[in-house]
Amino acid sequence: MRIDGVHATAGYSGYFVDDQRAIKRGAERDGFTYDGDPVTDGFDEIRRAGESILVEIELADGTRARGDCAAVQYAAAGGRDPLFVAEEYVPVVDGPVAEALVGRDATAFLENAELLEALVVDGDRLHTAIRYGVSQALLAAAAAAERTTETDVLAAALGTEPATEPIPVFGQSGDARYANAEKMVLKGVPVLPHALINSEEKIGSNGETLLEYVEWLTERSQELGPEGYDPRFHVDVYGMIGELFGGPFDRPEIVDYFAALEEAADPFPLQIEGPMDVGDRAAQIEAMVELRDGLAEAGVAVDVVADEWCNTFADVRAFVDAGAADVVQIKTPDLGGVHRSARAVRYCEGTDTRAYLGGTCNETDVSARACVHVALATDAAQVLAKPGMGFDEGYMIVENEMRRTIARRNRRRGAETTDEVSVDD
Structure with a gap:
């Protein structure tokens, strides 16, 4: 054609x-x-x-x-x-x-x-x-x-084998981090809430505001979530932990703060995105490696997510090769063609780094649906609900496109199986 x-x-x-x-x-x-x-x-x-x-x-x-x-x-x-x-x-x-x-x-x-x-x-x-x-x-x-x-x-x-079950969707709250988080809990969203912690006011002068928020999130998830609800917490701090405590990033107070966050999230797993922003890719990778090493030595089971300075396919490869993150965000608009995002997800296969197919609230319904197909084709670890910061609309777009596609593929496979049985008979 x-x-x-x-x-x-x-x-x-x-x-x-x-x-x-x-x-x-x-x-x-x-x-x-x-x-x-x-x-x-x-x-x-x-x-x-x-x-x-x-x-x-x-x-x-x-x-x-x-x-x-x-x-x-x-x-x-x-x-x-x-x-x-x-x-x-x-x-x-x-x-x-x-x-x-x-x-x-x-x-x-x-x-x-x-x-x-x-x-x-x-x-x-x-x-x-x-x-x-x-x-x-x-x-x-x-x-x-x-x-x-x-x-x-x-x-x-x-040359991939697509996912047969929905990819966990990550909801983003915007600044309405309380009301939108409750919406996510009520809908049983697998990964939440993003929380948009991008200023000292939102994290607290000693990190206390974020700790209080995570404690609240844990309580509300247990109070409002559907039966058996077992979410993963994912908080984006836009480098504010680094701003708050300074480097080097395996200093005891940094590790202690992550330990406190882990305790606040218990019994749910926690991952922190963009813990610091040190100004360039090489320094960012070094700082993230130091942080991961410090957390591992202290037995703190909080995952770190690469965001800043992890934009292109080459960036993703560098972070993964260095072991600089438990999760890398693959920011789809920053990689260019959607096939490059797919290849970035695939690069994480066989490593201890999971691929989060992300992007931005500043996309459209059309680009969000396209990214669902990238996530399904590559069986990514999680996919972002987008666009917008209202949560409900983006979640509906992404979740429904995913379910619609899986159902279509299942119907087709069922028809193919029926045809094969008929031929054999």
Whole structure:
């Protein structure tokens, strides 16, 4: 099936884009916005409305396949690509990207996605958000042309055996960390609550506020959760533990604090994302290794999750090879094409590092559904509920797409088994 057209339209994403450095330096909230001056290149204000590019691939039979270009909430932070402004990049998709893809076979997903990754415009590779969104549309186009699921297209391309059970979904609360956590507990969400601990106010001057929150979360999970509810707690601290205690990161007070967090979460397992941000990849890996070693020596069973400075496939590989994390977040918009996120998940196979297929609240419903297929095709350890910070909407989108896909694949396998029995008979 031939690709006859590639079209781009500027749109919105599911949240906002924030200047993380300005926020961590103490920018004060003003309602839903922030007071103060931005400090990261490209930002003209600390919080901007999130943007996307709506990509549509037209096939020769008139079928249309979609993908959405989007970037993470904290753009241009931690080694990421610059701020993504949709109107600046729509001409790139309508022009050079379309010229490269029109006329190609839509069923050749991997070849088309790799061509996109290698495309150079004005001397530079395409912004990761463009590669992300257009590759989603290429995956959807291949699935439509082959009359199968995106999960199966990706699994066939990479030689994987897809998951047959739903991947644990990780809910994100935003700043409504109490109300949204209770919603997650009531719905029996497997991994929760993210909690958005990105300032001293939220962690406490000595870490006491986060400890109190984890204690509360444990109590509410036991009080409100469905029978047999056994969640995993996952809290993103945006480097604030490092800010609070300083380095080196196996110092006794750091380990003692993690031990206190473990006790607060008991009997549920706990993982802490982004415990520190030390400014570059090599130093971040070294600090994370030191922290893991310190926790292991003290017998503290809290897992650490790599986030800052773990953006590209090469970054994921470096963290995994060094044993710098129990879990790596694979931030889908930062890796470019969705097949690269899939390969990053696969790189964790056979190691003691689990793959969390993440992303950002600042995506769209289309990109969230595409990521479900990446998670299923690679049997990731967990997948993020997205987009948005309202929790319910993102959880519904991700969980339902996953269940829908598994049910479809099960029906097809059942039909194939029936056909085989009939032939044998």
